[in-house]
Amino acid sequence: MSLWTSAEIADATGGRASGDFAVEGVAFQSREVGPGDLFVALTGERTDGHRFVEQSFAQGAVGAIVSQRIAEPHVLVADTAAALDALGVASRARSGATIVGVTGSVGKTSAKEALFAALDRGRPGAVHRSVKSYNNHVGVPLSLARMPRDARFAVFEMGMNHAGELAALTRMVRPHIAVVTAIAPVHMEFFADETAIADAKAEIFQGLEPGGTAIVPADSVHRDRLTAAALANAAQVVTFGTGKDADVRAVEVMRVQTGGSYVTARVRERELSFTLGQPGAHWVSNALAVLAAVDAAGADLGLAGLALAELGGLAGRGARFIAKVAGGEALVIDESYNASPLAMRATLSVLAEEKGRHVAVLGDMLELGTASADYHAALAEPIMAARVDSVLLVGEAMGVLAERLEGRIDVVHVPDAAAALDRIDTVLAPGDAVLVKGSNGIGLSRLIARLGGRKT
Template identity: 65%
Template structure:
C-alpha cells in the first residue's frame, strides 16, 4: 500500500526529490529496512545514518531522506531530523479519524496496545498505533509518519523524563482523546517530587484538539491536579478507576481460573461485563481507561470487551511462557522491559497470586530515582513479603538497601549483573516454579528472558 510519494515527501519536508518513487513504510533504523521502505538518514551523536544508505537500499529501501549527496533515490533536505518531524506533522494533518494519546508513569504501553486491539477488533485494518515503546522525540514523529492514509483510529504513546518534553510531543500528535494511566515515582531523579511528575504528565492535555476528551485516573492522589491541568484544554473530562465516584468504574471483579479478571464495569447509566485476560488489579483499572476511550472515540464497546479477553501478553510487559526444566516445566513472567516502585509492587502482587511450587523473582535495580533511590528499593521488602515469595535474585548495586531489609526474612542472593542472575537462575529453576523477571531496562534482564526463551519449545 502506498504510504508516501516522493513528491509528497518533498512537499512535507521542503526538500527536493531526485526522482519519482513511492514508499510503503518509514524507518530510521537501517536494520529494520524492508522492501519499499523510506529510510531517514538521521545524524546523531553516536552515528550518522548516511553511513548505512547502501545497506538500507540493499535491504529493499525505495527511497531515502538525506542531507548530503547519494546516488540512490532520495529527497534532499537541510536537516533530516526536522524532516522527520515535518513528515509526522503532514501525516497527522491528512488524518481524518480519531487520534488518541496515552501517557503515564506505568502501564502506558500495555494500555496503548490493548486500546489498539479494542479499536482494531471493531474495524479491522483501520487502527494504527506506535510500535514497541516509540514514545520519545524520534519515536513519536516516526509513528505518525507511518500512519496509513485510511486510518480511522490512531493510538500514540508519549513518554518523558523531563519537564516540557510531553508538551512538545502532544502538540505534534494533537490528540482528540488524551489518557493518563497512572502517576508514580518514575524518573524521580529529574523531578523534585511526585506532584512535579503529575504536572509533567498533565502536559499531554495541552495538545488536545478543540472538543477533546481528557481521561484521568480517579484513584490517583493527583487526580484533582490532573483535572486542573486538563480544564483549559478539554471539552470533557472523564475519570476512570475502581473507586466509587469514577465516571467509568469497575463495580465487580472476579479472578478467573486462567489468571485474568472477569469485570463488570459501569459507564454512566450503562453496564458492560467482560474478561480482561491479563492478571492484576492494575490491568482492571487500565481497562476502564480503555473503555472510556472507546466510548469517546465512538467505537464499538462490546467488541472492545471481546478484544480485552483475547489480548496476549506483551514482550517485556507480562508475556508468559513455559520452559522445560529437569522433571517438568517452569513458568516465566517477562516484565523485563522496565521498572519503577509502582510497577514493581503490582507485578509482585501478580506473582503472589500464582499457584506454583516456588514463587521466584529476579529483580533488577530501579534507576533514575535520585536521592530517594535507597528508600524506594528498601520499601519493596513489604510487597515481597506480602506476596509470599520463596526466593529472590537481586541484581545490581542499587539493590543493596533491599538486600539489607530482607535479611532474615526471605531467602535471596544478591548478584552484580544480568549474566550472574541468568547463571544462578538456570542452575536452580525447578518443575512447577513461577519466576518473575523485572528491572530497569539498563540492567538488561531481557538477556535472562532470552536465555530462558531459547529453551522453550517452538
C-alpha cells in the same frame, strides 16, 4: 495507494526530490528497513545514518531522506531530524482519523496496545498505532509518518523524563482524546517530587484538539491536579477507577481460574461485563482506561470487551511461558522491560496468586534519584506479602533490599545481568512461578531470552 510519494515528501519537508518514487513505510533504523520503505538518515552524536544508506537500499528501501547527495532515489534536506518531524506533522494534517494520545508513569504501552486491539476489533485494518515504545522525540514523528492515509483511528504513546517534553510531542500529535494511565515515582532524579511528575504528564492535554476529551485516573492522589490541568484544554474530562465517583468504574472484579479477571464495569450510563485475559489489579485499571477511550471515540464497547478477553501478554510486560528447568518445568512471567516502585508492587501481587514456589528475579529500578535506596528497601514488604520463597536480586541498588530480606527468605544478590545468567539455574526448581522484572537498562531481557530458549 502509496504511503508517501517523493513529491509529497519534498513538499512536507521543504526538500528536493531526485526523481519520482513512492514508499509504503518509513524507518530510521537500517535493521528495520524492509521492501518499499523510506529510510531517514538521522545523524547523532554516536552515528550517522548516511553510513547505512547502501545497506538500507539493499534491504529493499526505495527512497531516502538525506542531508548529503547519494546515488539512490532520495529527498535532499538541510536537517534530516527536522524533516522527520515535518513528515510527521504533514501526516497528522492530512489524516481524518480519530487520534488518541496515551501517557503515564506506568502502563502506557500496555494501555496503548490494549486500546489498539479494542479499536481494531471493530474496524479491522483501519487502526494505526505506534509500535514498540516509540514514544520520544524521534519515535513519535516516525509513528505519525507511518500512519496510513485512510486510518480511521490512531493511538500514539508519548513518554518523557523531563518537563516540557510531552508538551512538544502532544502538539505534534494533536489528539482528540488524551489518556493518563497513572502517576508514579518514575524518573525521580529529574523531578522535585511526584507532583512535578503529574504536572509533566498533564502536558499531554495541551495538544488536545478543540472539543477534545481528557481521561484521568480517578484513584490517583493527583486526580484533581490532572483534572484542573485538563480543563484548561479539554471540552470534557472523564475519570476511570474503582471509586463510585469515577465516570468509568469497576463495579465488580473477580479472579478467574485462567489467572485473569471477570470484570463488570459501568461506562457512564452503560454496564459491561467481560473477562480480562491479563491478571492483576493494574490490568483492571488499564482496561477501564481503554473502555473510557473507546467510549470517547464512539467505538463499539462490546467488541472492546471481547478484544480485552483475547489480549495476550506483551513481551517484557506480562508475557508468560513455560520453560524447562532441571528436573521439570517452571512458569516464567516476563516483566523485564521496565520497573518502578508501583509496577514492582503490582506484579508481585500477580505472582502472589500463582501456584507453586514463588521466585522473584528483580533488577535495579533506575532514575529514582536520592530516594533510590528507600524505594528499593521498601520492596521487602510486597515481596513478603507475595509469599516469595526465593529472590535473585540484580544490580548495585538492590543491595539494600538484599540486606532487608536476609534471614527472612532465600536471597541471592549479583552485580549485573551477566552474573544473573550464571546463577539462574541454581535458583529455579520444577513447579516454580518466576517473576522477572527490572529497569530496561539492567538487561534482564537477556535472562528472558535464555529461559525462552527452553520453552516447552
